[in-house]
Amino acid sequence: MLIKKAAEIRVSEITPQWLYVNRRRFLTGVLGVTAGALAGRTLKELAWPMQKVQAGSKLNVAQKSAFSTGEAVTPYDNVTHYNNFYEFGTEKEAPAEKAKNFRTSPWSVKVSGLVDKPRTYSVEELMQLAPLEERIYRHRCVEGWSIVVPWVGFSLSVLLKEVAPQAKAKFVAFESFYDLGQMPEARHAGIPLPYVEGLRLDEAMHPLALLCFGMYGQTLPNQDGAPVRMVLPWKYGFKSIKSLVKIKLVEKQPPTTWNLSSPNEYGFYSNVNPTVDHPRWSQAKERRLGEFFRRPTLMFNGYDQVASLYSGMDLRKNF
Numbered sequence: 001m002l003i004k005k006a007a008e009i010r011v012s013e014i015t016p017q018w019l020y021v022n023r024r025r026f027l028t029g030v031l032g033v034t035a036g037a038l039a040g041r042t043l044k045e046l047a048w049p050m051q052k053v054q055a056g057s058k059l060n061v062a063q064k065s066a067f068s069t070g071e072a073v074t075p076y077d078n079v080t081h082y083n084n085f086y087e088f089g090t091e092k093e094a095p096a097e098k099a100k101n102f103r104t105s106p107w108s109v110k111v112s113g114l115v116d117k118p119r120t121y122s123v124e125e126l127m128q129l130a131p132l133e134e135r136i137y138r139h140r141c142v143e144g145w146s147i148v149v150p151w152v153g154f155s156l157s158v159l160l161k162e163v164a165p166q167a168k169a170k171f172v173a174f175e176s177f178y179d180l181g182q183m184p185e186a187r188h189a190g191i192p193l194p195y196v197e198g199l200r201l202d203e204a205m206h207p208l209a210l211l212c213f214g215m216y217g218q219t220l221p222n223q224d225g226a227p228v229r230m231v232l233p234w235k236y237g238f239k240s241i242k243s244l245v246k247i248k249l250v251e252k253q254p255p256t257t258w259n260l261s262s263p264n265e266y267g268f269y270s271n272v273n274p275t276v277d278h279p280r281w282s283q284a285k286e287r288r289l290g291e292f293f294r295r296p297t298l299m300f301n302g303y304d305q306v307a308s309l310y311s312g313m314d315l316r317k318n319f
């Protein structure tokens, strides 16, 4: 039993998913599973076997992304016990404790607004849209700490293309799940909730913008935004909205939670920028969780490939 399990894991881990899928199809043929068993399922559903989305379950990661940094990955315990998730409390250790019983299944994400093909997806359906990649990204919180995380997901652009944005769509608005019944700590969050975020459509279409279902090879822990969140490595961490339930394409720049809360401290763009101080502290340096010495913060958090999105813009004004 143990041996069989290990063998299964190895196949999905070291084999590119395309090959793995073909092998599955091949085996299905060999084993003579009747066409009837497959009837009614689309080719896409077959291509990426449904994975039940439960916290802590293993994900079939198809490939490591070329966008990954080679820097040391931050220990899992730091990433799961030093969180910002104000719906579950404002202390860093609170989300790990208070989100323990958060119900993340069943879960769906409504994609609407200025699109030709609006649709509500179950999180399982979302995960079928493309092979899952592991992307090791730097993540810089506006508070001055940073982490390096092996996230699992694929570019948000995959989903946006699927719903076919209309020409009038210029921005993407995101909204988190919100339920005081499950999130009693949210009463003391001190920010307007539900948590909302936004991107310009071209930012949202950038391949670095990750629709994220997991980390460290597994589904997301609740405190890190289960079952699906955004990860935007060139922006301060608060743009990376957790536990997503709504995505809406809109014409005008949408409101964003931290900007609503303190507009002079948190802008819409929130690009990591060591030359623009927060009104109450410098942004020039950061502390990697688990490390003692601080290191310099890089423009766009080191993701220079996004620079062209902002050419001609004053990034001091548009902070």
Ligand SMILES: Nc1nc2c(c(=O)[nH]1)N[C@H]1C(S)=C(S)[C@@H](COP(=O)(O)O)O[C@H]1N2
Pocket: 079, 082, 083, 084, 085, 086, 087, 140, 141, 142, 176, 195, 223, 224, 225, 236, 237, 238, 239, 240, 241, 242, 243
């Ligand atoms: N819904 C929601 N999303 C959120 C937050 C939050 O409080 N609520 N905090 C943000 C902030 S400030 C940061 S730094 C990151 C932290 O992600 P992590 O806890 O997985 O490291 O989540 C962001 N997404």
Ligand SMILES: [Mo]
Pocket: 084, 140, 141, 142, 143, 236, 237, 238
């Ligand atoms: Mo943050």
